[in-house]
Amino acid sequence: MTEYTDISTVDWSRAQFALTAMFHYIFVPLTLGLSFIIAVMESLWVKTGKEEWKKATKFWMKLFGINFAIGVSTGIILEFEFGTNWSNYSWFVGDIFGAPLAVEGIMAFFMESTFIAIMFFGWEKVSKRFHLTSSWLVFAGANLSALWILVANAWMQNPIGMFFNPDTARNEMVDFWAILLSPTAINKFFHTVLSAYLLSSIFVIGISSWYLLKKRHISIAKKSIIIASIFGFIVSILTVYSGDTSSRDIAKIQPMKFAAMEGLYEGGTNIPLVLTGIITKNKEGIEECEHSIKVPNLLSLLTHLDSDAYIPGIKNVIEGYTSHEGKRFLPIEKRINKGQEAILALKEYKFHKKNKQTEEMNKSLKIFRENYEHFGYGYLNTPQEAIPNISLTFYSFHIMVSLGFLFILIFITSCFLIYKDKIEKYRWILWINIICIPLAYIAIQCGWIVTELGRQPWVIQDLMPTKVAITDIDTSAVQTTFWLFAILFTTLFIAEIRILMTQIKKGPQS
Amino acid sequence: MRTIILFENLSLFELQQYWWMIIALLGAVLVFLLFVQGGQSLIYSLGKEDKHRTLILNSIGRKWEFTFTTLVTFGGAFFASFPLFYATSFGGAYWAWITLLFCFIIQAVSYSYRGKENNFLGKKTYDAFLFINGLISPVLIGIVVGSFFTGSGFHLTENYSVRWDSKLRGLELLLESQNLILGLAILFLSRTLACLYFKNNIESKGLISKVNKSLKINSGAFIGFLLYWVTILIFSDGYTVNSDGIVNIEEYKYLHNLLQLPINSAILIIGLILILVGIIISIKKPNYTKGIWYSGIGTVLLIFSIFLLTGLNNTSFYPSTTDMQSSLTIKNASSSHYTLTAMSYISLLIPLVIAYIWYAWKALNKEKISSQNIKNEYKY
Numbered sequence: 001m002t003e004y005t006d007i008s009t010v011d012w013s014r015a016q017f018a019l020t021a022m023f024h025y026i027f028v029p030l031t032l033g034l035s036f037i038i039a040v041m042e043s044l045w046v047k048t049g050k051e052e053w054k055k056a057t058k059f060w061m062k063l064f065g066i067n068f069a070i071g072v073s074t075g076i077i078l079e080f081e082f083g084t085n086w087s088n089y090s091w092f093v094g095d096i097f098g099a100p101l102a103v104e105g106i107m108a109f110f111m112e113s114t115f116i117a118i119m120f121f122g123w124e125k126v127s128k129r130f131h132l133t134s135s136w137l138v139f140a141g142a143n144l145s146a147l148w149i150l151v152a153n154a155w156m157q158n159p160i161g162m163f164f165n166p167d168t169a170r171n172e173m174v175d176f177w178a179i180l181l182s183p184t185a186i187n188k189f190f191h192t193v194l195s196a197y198l199l200s201s202i203f204v205i206g207i208s209s210w211y212l213l214k215k216r217h218i219s220i221a222k223k224s225i226i227i228a229s230i231f232g233f234i235v236s237i238l239t240v241y242s243g244d245t246s247s248r249d250i251a252k253i254q255p256m257k258f259a260a261m262e263g264l265y266e267g268g269t270n271i272p273l274v275l276t277g278i279i280t281k282n283k284e285g286i287e288e289c290e291h292s293i294k295v296p297n298l299l300s301l302l303t304h305l306d307s308d309a310y311i312p313g314i315k316n317v318i319e320g321y322t323s324h325e326g327k328r329f330l331p332i333e334k335r336i337n338k339g340q341e342a343i344l345a346l347k348e349y350k351f352h353k354k355n356k357q358t359e360e361m362n363k364s365l366k367i368f369r370e371n372y373e374h375f376g377y378g379y380l381n382t383p384q385e386a387i388p389n390i391s392l393t394f395y396s397f398h399i400m401v402s403l404g405f406l407f408i409l410i411f412i413t414s415c416f417l418i419y420k421d422k423i424e425k426y427r428w429i430l431w432i433n434i435i436c437i438p439l440a441y442i443a444i445q446c447g448w449i450v451t452e453l454g455r456q457p458w459v460i461q462d463l464m465p466t467k468v469a470i471t472d473i474d475t476s477a478v479q480t481t482f483w484l485f486a487i488l489f490t491t492l493f494i495a496e497i498r499i500l501m502t503q504i505k506k507g508p509q510s
Numbered sequence: 511m512r513t514i515i516l517f518e519n520l521s522l523f524e525l526q527q528y529w530w531m532i533i534a535l536l537g538a539v540l541v542f543l544l545f546v547q548g549g550q551s552l553i554y555s556l557g558k559e560d561k562h563r564t565l566i567l568n569s570i571g572r573k574w575e576f577t578f579t580t581l582v583t584f585g586g587a588f589f590a591s592f593p594l595f596y597a598t599s600f601g602g603a604y605w606a607w608i609t610l611l612f613c614f615i616i617q618a619v620s621y622s623y624r625g626k627e628n629n630f631l632g633k634k635t636y637d638a639f640l641f642i643n644g645l646i647s648p649v650l651i652g653i654v655v656g657s658f659f660t661g662s663g664f665h666l667t668e669n670y671s672v673r674w675d676s677k678l679r680g681l682e683l684l685l686e687s688q689n690l691i692l693g694l695a696i697l698f699l700s701r702t703l704a705c706l707y708f709k710n711n712i713e714s715k716g717l718i719s720k721v722n723k724s725l726k727i728n729s730g731a732f733i734g735f736l737l738y739w740v741t742i743l744i745f746s747d748g749y750t751v752n753s754d755g756i757v758n759i760e761e762y763k764y765l766h767n768l769l770q771l772p773i774n775s776a777i778l779i780i781g782l783i784l785i786l787v788g789i790i791i792s793i794k795k796p797n798y799t800k801g802i803w804y805s806g807i808g809t810v811l812l813i814f815s816i817f818l819l820t821g822l823n824n825t826s827f828y829p830s831t832t833d834m835q836s837s838l839t840i841k842n843a844s845s846s847h848y849t850l851t852a853m854s855y856i857s858l859l860i861p862l863v864i865a866y867i868w869y870a871w872k873a874l875n876k877e878k879i880s881s882q883n884i885k886n887e888y889k890y
Contacts, residue, residue, distance in 0.1 A: 066622060072575070073618035076582050077611050082589070083600025084607050090600070091670050094593020095845045102590035103856050105583030110863045113575035114870045121572055121887060126873050134870075165846070169669040170593075172846040350668050471601035472673055481608050488612070492619055495630035502628040 010467045012478040013085045016485060018452070020077050022445055023489045027071030027496075029444055032146055032193055033200025034064045035139035040227055042135050046128050056220045057135075059508035060204065065120060066499055070492055077485070085478065089459055089469035096162050096173045097152050104148035112141030146196075147189050154185035156460050157451075158253045164372055166349050166365060171463070187249050191242040194235045195444055198407060201232025202433075202440040205414055207504055209433035212424050217507050225418050233411035239404060244302065251303045251311065254461060255329075256386060257454035259314045260393040262299060263289025267313035267321070273298035276398060279391040286314060287390035314390070318383045330374075332383035339378025342371035376463040385457055385465075393454040396446035403443035410436055517854040525850035526840040527822065529591040532857055534817030536584040537655070538810040541696060543577040544651070545707050545802075546570045548700030548728075550617075550644025553637060556708075556724060561881055562717045564889070567640070569711045569879045570704065571621045571890040576867070578618060590853055594843035595828055598672045602664050603654070603680030610650045617643035621890050645697070652696030656689030658820040659743060659764070661829030666836040675832040688746070691739045698732035699785075703809065705729075706792055706802035713880035722796050729789040744768070749826035749837050757826055757837045767823045774822070778815035784808025 038060050045053035079101060083090050090098075118126060118134035126134070155161075161178030162171040173179065205228045208221035251258040258264075263279055264271065265288030277292025297307035304311075304324050312321045312329075320331035330338070345368035352361035380386060410433060417423040423430070459466040517525065549570040557563030589596045600607050616639035623629045624636035662683065663675035676682045683689050705725035709718060748763020760766065768775045788805030792798050821827040821840050828838035844850065877883065 066626070069618045069622035072578060073615040076578070076585075076614055079582060079585055079589075080600060080607060080611055083585075083596045084604055085601070087597040087601025087672050090589065090593055090597035091672075094589055094596060095849045098586065098588075098590030098593050098596070098845065099849055099853055101586035102583070102853060103586075105579065105586040106856055106859055106863060109579040109582055110867065113579040114867050116575065117572055117874060118870055121874055124887065125876060130873070173849045173852065176848075176852045346669075471604070472671070473601070473604055473679065477604060477679060484612070488615060491631070492615075495619070495623055498628045498630050499623060499626045502626070 007467065008475045009473060009478055010470055012475055012482055013470050014466065016085060016478060016482045017078075017081055019482065019485055019489065020074060020081060021452070022448065023493070024071065024074035024078055025445065025448060026441060026493075027067050027074070028146075029196035029199040030067045030203060031064065031071050031142050032196035033198070034060060034067070034203070035135070035142050036197060037200060037204055037224075037227055037231065038064060039132070039135040039139050040231070041223075042132050046132050052219055052223060055508050056223055059220070060224070061119065062503055063207075063500060066496065066503065068116065070496055074489075085471050085473075086459070086469045087471040089464065091170055092464055092469070093156075093159075093162075093171050093460060095170055096155060096159075096179065099173065099176075100148040100152040100155075100179075104145050108141050108145035108148060110141075111137055112145060115141065143193055146193050150189045150192055151180055151185045153451075154182060154188040155179050156458075157188075157455055158182055158184035158249075159460050159463055164375075166346055166368060167353075169346070171460075183245075183249050184253065187242060187246040191239065191246045192447075194239040194242055195404075195447060197235040198232055198239055198404075199440040199444050201228040201235065202407060202410065202436050204228035205232065205410070206434045206437040209423075209430035210504070211507065213427060213430050213434075215424075218424075220508050222418060222423070225414055225423065229411050229414035229418060232407070233415055236404070236408045236411055240408070243401070243404070248303055254455055255312050255323075256314065256317045257388065257393070257450075258303075259312060259317060260388050260390045260454050261397040261450060263287070263292075263390060263394040264299075264311065264313040265289075265315055267311045267316045269300065269308050269310045270297045271299040271309075271311045272296045273302065274398075276402075277394075279394050284315075286384075286387065287394075288314070289394060314387060318386065332377065332380070332386050335374040335377040336380050336383065338371045338374035339376060339380070341378070342368050342375045343378040345371065373462065376458065376460070376465055376468075379465045379468050380457065388454050388456040393450055396449040396453070400443045400446040400450065403439050403446075407436065407440065407443075517851045520851075520854075522844075522847045522850070523841065525847060525854060526844045528854060529587075529844065529850055530821040530827075530840050531814075531818065532860075533584070533587055533591065534814045534821070535810075535860075536580060536587055537817050538813035540577070540580045540584050541651070541699070541813045542703065542806050542809045543573070543580055544648050544696065544700040545703035545806075546574050546577045547617075547644040547647045548697070548702070548704035549707065550640040551648075551697070551701055552704055552724060553641055553644070556717065556720050559716075562714065562720075563637070564884070565712050565714055565717060565879060565881065566708065567621070567624070567637075567890050568884050569708060572874060574617065574621055578614065581614065587853075591845055591850060592838075592840065592843040593845060594666075594670060595838055597670075598664055598666075598838060598843075599654070599657075599662070599828065601672055602662060602674035603657070603683055604674075605678070606650060606654060606680035606683055610647060610654075613643045613647045613650070616640075617647075625890050644700075648697040648700040649690075649693035652693030653683050653686075653689040655696075655816075656686070656692035656739075657683050658817075658827050659746070659748070660686050660688050661749070661826075661831040661837070663832040664830050664836060665833035688739065688742050691735055691742070695732055695735035695739055698728050698735060699809065701728040702732050702789060703802065703805060706788060706805050709792060710799045710802045711875060711879055713878035719796070722793070725789070726793055729793070733786075749829040749834065751824050751826055751837070751839045751841070755839075755842065757829075757834045757839075759834070763825065764819060767819050767825060770823055771818065774815050774818045777811050778819075781808045781811030781813075781815060785812060 038057055041053050041057040045057055115134040115137040119138055122131055160182055161173060161175035163174045165172050204224050208224040211217045211221040262274055263277060265282060272294035274289055275293045277289040279287045280290050282288050300309040300311055301307040303309060309324045318332050320329055322328050345364045349361055349364035349368060352364060413429060417426060457465045459469045549566055553563050553566055557566045620636040620639040624633050665673050705721045705728060708721045744765045747759050747761050749757050750760040750763055751757050785805045785808035788801035788808060792801030826837035826839050830836040
């Protein structure tokens, strides 16, 4: 598969996909969480009949609508880019990866797009209850959509429930439920959607705080803060919990990524938790964390609920190690050799099959099966290629976690002050609430950087390196489309921000 | 006797055919929903006056998500059921698909942004985006579907890695006249359907009299291009695959398919008749509003049967013009039995999806759109 691989095409294809995914994910989290807040507000309107709830619902819905269109339009590019830029990937795992995308379309997108039309245009055309049901179905559709795409992403991080078919040279699904209900998928779904709800709560609190500072729309702003701070507090606690289970899962299935997140070069037992630190290159030329503030034994404790537990570092993953559970992991060098044996065995299998040499064919297949778990390593040139970008992964992870805890404080403070009806008196807190809006976006983007950059060089963990997954295409073509997308996205982003700011300035009454 | 509903009991080939029919259905619904694009391509001719343009865009603007979602689902279903096509066509015809993507990005935001204050590019620019999307998307979709019959230059390695043999990376599809004719037929079909939809959905005498004139021109062009394309198709060769999976060229392959698949041919003819019925009655009776339903159902039937024509009866649905044995068929391009079975259970939700779309559509279209009633509503 690699005979045509051009590294510059790989880099540009990655850049294009990262650009699209990061731009897309500016808008998606707000859709996921704001739809819930809107549905709750509308429920309160239907229940109490108070017009202020309706006004608040319509206002947040307007912001939701501006955000929704751009999220949808960038989503379609991601789906199609799997084909346009990652065609080897599309065949190698299309049997598994395509299914969640199709299910997403059938189950979620139609639900979302159908009921969003009712949500915006149906106020005077359908009953109150039907309209409310539509608002809840928009929330359900958006979150169902997230479920399926995250199941697909989780499978790339933890490929299970499949079998490699040497005749078709691809992985084929054998257990749909194992893919859907894998711990990685469950953790990923909950952590991602909860963090999206968290961002939406911060967004609502921040904008409402601005109104309080300006002494405008005070009643609606306070009502919005009540809903968002309670919701935000609950989801932030759940986000911490899902983050913790997610990290433990990563430690088990992606030890290199885990080591990169912690900047841990040399592992061992009783590993401390790094609160903060600086990444520098060591004697071997590999990045690791130094000058750090640490809590003794805590990483071992959090990861394995045992302060004496062993955790491998980057060096250990490269050189081979025995995990806390007692499983032996081979050095990368050996895995590369075994991966190459698997690739060669597949080639020989095909050759013998073509020549109808059954015995030799079975022999090659046996060698292939024995070495398949190392298949992807056969495409790596050196063990060092298995190391992701440590500094970006480390800093992104620590920024995300630190901001997450800051947001919990914000929710607690807002809950308390709104309960005491004193929030307007603390103008500096209102300002912090506003500043938290961009910080929430930074945190959520950092989360995806950890997920996607930390798992490099793999597009499918241990089975397919990213460089093998690309389409055979000239670099210049991908460069051109990268810049076209960059210009278009920047233009649309400016338009989006300006429209959003104008609508916020106008406020709920307009 | 086996129970048909248990998809596990179907053979791989039966599942492949079932999924080709699902793809055909999604493709057909997508082409019908291109009336949104057709309407956008008419904004400068029918919507010279601002009030008319506002009516047009608020009429079709309430349906753009359906077209968009159907396109995404069509792509997703193709990926899941025939991943080799996804890898081949999308990766190979790079520029065709990327151009289509650009057209759709600018569409989604334009509806949302055009009427908003401080929208950076100005209303005229967003209207131009909508026009570009309306004009180019149907042509490109037609061209890509056309390539199911004319093929593309590619070959597959022993591990099914795709190598595209043209440096133009999809632009060469535009140079194939047969593809271009189908693209133009789809464009004029979308414009025809848009005219019929406006008659059904908009309350404005001034605008509807312009729509009636436009309907005559666009439906005439559609029928002309469609008949031209069908004539070429009947006399053209096709790629057939034998029981050993060997691909050969067969003279008059699509004519043979028409004769050997009588039910499909009947669907095609009924579809064509319904389209014509909808158009003819709407032209003869200027106040007639139900033409969209005849022509809409006709479009779904026609396109559905065209898709079946290219995938069933041992036909290669994506022939390779440079390496015949690399041609894609529903047999060699499909997902595994297990995946198609799992997906088939999901497909049972489609009637439910159609039912709620129908219900919501009816609820929103209870009364026609007029300058008066959109004053009080969320509008584009």
